[in-house]
Amino acid sequence: MKRHLVSAADLSRDDALLILDTAEELAQLSGRAVKKLPTLRGRTVVNLFFEDSTRTKTSFEVAEKRLSADVINFSAKGSSVSKGESLKDTALTLQAMGADAVVIRHHASGAPARLADSDWLHGSVINAGDGTHEHPTQALLDAFTMRRHLNPGAGRDLAGRKVAIVGDILHSRVARSNVHLLTTLGAEVTFVAPPTLLPIGIETWPCQVSYDLDAVLPKVDAVMMLRVQRERMNAAFFPTEREYSRRYGLNGLRLATMPEHAIVMHPGPMVRGMEITADVADSPRCTVVEQVANGVSVRMAVLYLLLGGAVFADGSADSARTTELLEAAQ
Amino acid sequence: MTTPSSAPRAPHQVLDATDVARIVTRIAHEIVERAKGAEDVVLLGIHTRGVHLAHRLRARLTQITGREIPFGTLDITMYRDDLRLKPARALEHTEIPADGIDGKLVILVDDVLFSGRTIRAALDALGDIGRPRAVQLAVLVDRGHRELPIRADYVGKNLPTSLREAVQVQLSETDGRDAVLLGDRDYAARSSQALAADPQLPE
Amino acid sequence: MTTYLIRNAQILGGSPQDIHLVDGAFAAIGENLDVPADIEIDATGLVALPGLVDLHTHLREPGREDAETVLTGTRSAAMGGYTAVHAMANTFPVADTAGVVEQVWRLGQEYGYCDVQPVGAVTVGLEGKQLAELGAMHDSAAGVRVFSDDGKCVDDAVIMRRALEYVKAFDGVVAQHAQEPRLTAGAQMNEGLVSGELGLGGWPAVAEESIIARDVLLAAHVGSRVHICHLSTAGSVEIVRWAKAKGWDVTAEVTPHHLLLTDELVRSYDPVYKVNPPLRTAADVEALREALADGTIDAVATDHAPHPAEDKDCEWAVAAMGMVGLETALSVVQQTMVDTGLLNWEGVADRMSHRPARIGRLTGHGRPISVGEPANLVLFDPAYRGVVNPETFATRSRNSPYKGMDLPGRVHATFLRGEATVLAGELVER
Numbered sequence: 001m002k003r004h005l006v007s008a009a010d011l012s013r014d015d016a017l018l019i020l021d022t023a024e025e026l027a028q029l030s031g032r033a034v035k036k037l038p039t040l041r042g043r044t045v046v047n048l049f050f051e052d053s054t055r056t057k058t059s060f061e062v063a064e065k066r067l068s069a070d071v072i073n074f075s076a077k078g079s080s081v082s083k084g085e086s087l088k089d090t091a092l093t094l095q096a097m098g099a100d101a102v103v104i105r106h107h108a109s110g111a112p113a114r115l116a117d118s119d120w121l122h123g124s125v126i127n128a129g130d131g132t133h134e135h136p137t138q139a140l141l142d143a144f145t146m147r148r149h150l151n152p153g154a155g156r157d158l159a160g161r162k163v164a165i166v167g168d169i170l171h172s173r174v175a176r177s178n179v180h181l182l183t184t185l186g187a188e189v190t191f192v193a194p195p196t197l198l199p200i201g202i203e204t205w206p207c208q209v210s211y212d213l214d215a216v217l218p219k220v221d222a223v224m225m226l227r228v229q230r231e232r233m234n235a236a237f238f239p240t241e242r243e244y245s246r247r248y249g250l251n252g253l254r255l256a257t258m259p260e261h262a263i264v265m266h267p268g269p270m271v272r273g274m275e276i277t278a279d280v281a282d283s284p285r286c287t288v289v290e291q292v293a294n295g296v297s298v299r300m301a302v303l304y305l306l307l308g309g310a311v312f313a314d315g316s317a318d319s320a321r322t323t324e325l326l327e328a329a330q
Numbered sequence: 331m332t333t334p335s336s337a338p339r340a341p342h343q344v345l346d347a348t349d350v351a352r353i354v355t356r357i358a359h360e361i362v363e364r365a366k367g368a369e370d371v372v373l374l375g376i377h378t379r380g381v382h383l384a385h386r387l388r389a390r391l392t393q394i395t396g397r398e399i400p401f402g403t404l405d406i407t408m409y410r411d412d413l414r415l416k417p418a419r420a421l422e423h424t425e426i427p428a429d430g431i432d433g434k435l436v437i438l439v440d441d442v443l444f445s446g447r448t449i450r451a452a453l454d455a456l457g458d459i460g461r462p463r464a465v466q467l468a469v470l471v472d473r474g475h476r477e478l479p480i481r482a483d484y485v486g487k488n489l490p491t492s493l494r495e496a497v498q499v500q501l502s503e504t505d506g507r508d509a510v511l512l513g514d515r516d517y518a519a520r521s522s523q524a525l526a527a528d529p530q531l532p533e
Numbered sequence: 534m535t536t537y538l539i540r541n542a543q544i545l546g547g548s549p550q551d552i553h554l555v556d557g558a559f560a561a562i563g564e565n566l567d568v569p570a571d572i573e574i575d576a577t578g579l580v581a582l583p584g585l586v587d588l589h590t591h592l593r594e595p596g597r598e599d600a601e602t603v604l605t606g607t608r609s610a611a612m613g614g615y616t617a618v619h620a621m622a623n624t625f626p627v628a629d630t631a632g633v634v635e636q637v638w639r640l641g642q643e644y645g646y647c648d649v650q651p652v653g654a655v656t657v658g659l660e661g662k663q664l665a666e667l668g669a670m671h672d673s674a675a676g677v678r679v680f681s682d683d684g685k686c687v688d689d690a691v692i693m694r695r696a697l698e699y700v701k702a703f704d705g706v707v708a709q710h711a712q713e714p715r716l717t718a719g720a721q722m723n724e725g726l727v728s729g730e731l732g733l734g735g736w737p738a739v740a741e742e743s744i745i746a747r748d749v750l751l752a753a754h755v756g757s758r759v760h761i762c763h764l765s766t767a768g769s770v771e772i773v774r775w776a777k778a779k780g781w782d783v784t785a786e787v788t789p790h791h792l793l794l795t796d797e798l799v800r801s802y803d804p805v806y807k808v809n810p811p812l813r814t815a816a817d818v819e820a821l822r823e824a825l826a827d828g829t830i831d832a833v834a835t836d837h838a839p840h841p842a843e844d845k846d847c848e849w850a851v852a853a854m855g856m857v858g859l860e861t862a863l864s865v866v867q868q869t870m871v872d873t874g875l876l877n878w879e880g881v882a883d884r885m886s887h888r889p890a891r892i893g894r895l896t897g898h899g900r901p902i903s904v905g906e907p908a909n910l911v912l913f914d915p916a917y918r919g920v921v922n923p924e925t926f927a928t929r930s931r932n933s934p935y936k937g938m939d940l941p942g943r944v945h946a947t948f949l950r951g952e953a954t955v956l957a958g959e960l961v962e963r
């Protein structure tokens with residue numbers, strides 16, 4: 001594994017399976033009286049959140065505490081960050097405080113990559129969601145949840161499993177991370193969205209694209225509904241909320257057309273009545289709550305694998321990449 | 331690299347398959363005797379070879395007592411004190427019997443007792459899982475050189491060694507045959523195959 | 534005044550000749566000149582080009598002297614072989630009055646490294662609402678002929694039409710920063726495969742092309758001339774080519790960075806690659822090179838955009854847009870156009886000196902290297918190979934995308950009206 005987790009594309013199949021298998025072991029912990037492990041004792045993990053995210057932040061914090069790490073929460077609100085401090089100065093501050101890892105959530109795409117590639121700090125950087133770029137731990141917990149339902153067992157992948165990701169692909173970091181990871185694990189991904197909510201160049205992505213939810217559902221093993229923000233309506237991405245949910249929302253009738261074993265997933269927070277109706281959200285086939293629980297196990301696995309052992313610099317790999325980019329530019 | 335005058339010795343066998351089988355049987359009998367019929371015994375094998383030995387002990391105990399002995403496995407990676415010396419390792423499966431370990435006599439099973447750090451980690455792990463009535467330790471080989479105040483309750487063979495030496499336990503489940511080998515650490519280190527086959531080496 | 538005798542210079546890449554500079558003009562040109570001179574320069578292996586003219590420079594003064602000043606910017610220009618630069622209007626205050634443009638012009642004259650020809654804003658405060666006093670700026674000592682709201686697009690079709698019409702009175706030209714604002718709201722990089730993957734807001738080619746299409750039609754309609762700033766897409770090339778074929782008075786410039794770099798570099802999220810218009814695709818780069826070679830694109834213009842370190846040493850989204858370029862322009866053009874066989878040195882002189890001077894209606898620049906002409910000259914060593922180190926730049930800022938790259942060529946000397954501003958690769962202190 002690399003020293004940082006910035007993109008789900010950084011993970012090889014072996015890396016991904018190692019994380020999932022480790023998470024599976026760590027999941028047992030939640031059933032124990034003492035849910036804590038001493039593994040990261042004396043290690044400092046900073047949760048650097050420039051964007052509100054109660055669920056992701058809490059999930060990371062639980063994971064860090066269960067591994068006995070010293071946890072520092074550094075949120076943009078009420079800190080020097082809101083007074084105009086740059087990301088660089090914030091990073092230098094955290095470095096001075098001896099952060100072994102920084103879990104960063106940022107509204108700007110690429111901020112975690114910037115932190116990881118800079119010499120501002122030396123610890124591991126874990127991307128907890130950056131702008132409309134990536135959210136790799138979300139993809140890991142999604143894959144973990146899917147594997148439990150569709151192909152349970154250590155060492156197993158998602159080969160041949162069909163996953164539909166439905167909704168605002170254009171602005172979704174969850175979709176971007178998932179397409180990388182699920183493809184790495186052998187799953188076949190189909191994006192379903194109105195054309196306005198798909199990025200330009202989608203045809204080159206390792207996935208299928210469909211504008212027709214009803215045509216896709218009967219063939220899926222899992223469907224992942226993405227949150228659609230109402231504000232998008234004002235930017236003319238779709239005409240009305242009603243039209244959106246009629247064409248792309250998951251309701252009871254559509255659920256009935258899915259194979260019986262197929263599950264309904266959602267990264268949360270759900271907008272009931274928009275992309276998902278209440279009866280589907282509350283149905284036993286909906287794994288939303290399970291995903292939250294799995295999030296803790298997966299994040300523990302990531303933290304353990306990045307921080308638990310010796311740290312080896314991967315500087316040489318990085319400089320090779322720069323050369324590659326420059327050559328691409330010639 | 332060593333000088334030619336002190337060339338490392340090739341590993342030689344100190345226990346063969348018959349010895350290992352006899353030891354397992356003997357330890358099983360000792361457990362029954364000392365644990366008063368092994369009524370509340372829970373066997374916990376420590377990964378990797380401790381699990382295989384625990385399996386064998388359990389089979390033997392069942393034969394002797396006519397009862398199923400609760401059995402589990404323990405991965406102590408997350409409790410190790412040398413985690414930061416190596417890259418993070420994959421975890422093995424930890425399985426605690428359904429009835430738990432509270433109030434039970436837990437017997438930890440491992441292949442080699444050396445510094446005692448593995449057992450220290452196992453005791454820490456046990457403390458987080460429950461509160462046994464007592465904890466005992468069964469090992470195939472005790473090679474000495476303890477770095478912690480830990481001793482085994484059941485020992486297959488006391489094997490005096492020097493720190494230069496490496497003990498290599500082979501069990502049919504993972505290695506195709508049962509044997510215990512003793513050789514020079516340097517010799518083993520020079521043979522990458524031997525290194526890979528000997529998880530005890532870096533301890 | 535110091536007299537110079539330059540020995541064995543290859544004028545426009547031709548056979549070696551001697552050049553004699555006296556009293557600000559070329560006094561004699563020929564083989565084995567036997568004339569007296571204060572300083573003799575051995576120019577063996579060096580190419581002599583007319584002093585370069587930049588149509589698009591941000592000197593930042595007044596207002597952002599932490600990024601650049603007229604002094605540091607013109608020193609940078611001299612180091613790049615330039616003898617005239619057009620200073621863009623987006624300063625603080627905006628160069629939308631005769632007072633501001635005269636101040637900038639005077640500073641350039643005072644320092645003497647490079648002529649500074651201020652560009653006037655088209656609209657007051659670059660707001661796109663009300664025409665600035667274009668006539669007053671033209672009538673000022675600065676004699677403004679080029680008007681641009683660069684950094685912002687004159688997107689209101691009526692304002693653009695009126696500006697195009699109005700500047701006809703004094704042979705002015707509107708230089709359009711073609712960027713449809715609604716199509717580029719929140720834009721961070723070229724819209725394409727890479728932006729989709731990186732999750733960065735896209736700046737689609739059509740946002741540039743639609744404005745260019747509109748403006749060439751407007752220029753034709755009102756019979757004025759229009760200049761397209763930093764044209765960056767293959768589609769824009771097609772539109773300009775079409776407009777020129779119609780005989781319309783349309784000119785266009787391309788930046789060195791759009792001739793070399795692509796949006797693949799953005800994958801690093803390093804804001805040194807953040808620029809407006811954004812780095813495009815390899816196909817666009819190829820089209821731009823061809824268009825510059827065949828004359829569809831008239832000029833190379835640097836869009837030299839200095840920024841202080843803190844504006845680039847941050848996350849991509851909040852970083853400033855722009856790259857410094859004066860000191861690397863000729864090297865990039867050598868690499869992309871000359872070494873590839875697309876353009877010879879005569880062509881380089883045309884695209885980097887003659888045509889930009891003509892577009893800006895500069896009378897003392899972009900002249901041929903011949904006896905009696907003003908001695909604006911650059912001696913360039915095309916055999917030089919070196920790694921770009923922005924720390925050595927004369928500009929105040931360091932935001933060069935070429936940092937660490939191998940680029941060919943180096944300016945050996947620059948002469949502004951017969952006075953050396955750069956000699957042996959070093960600035961001449963004045």
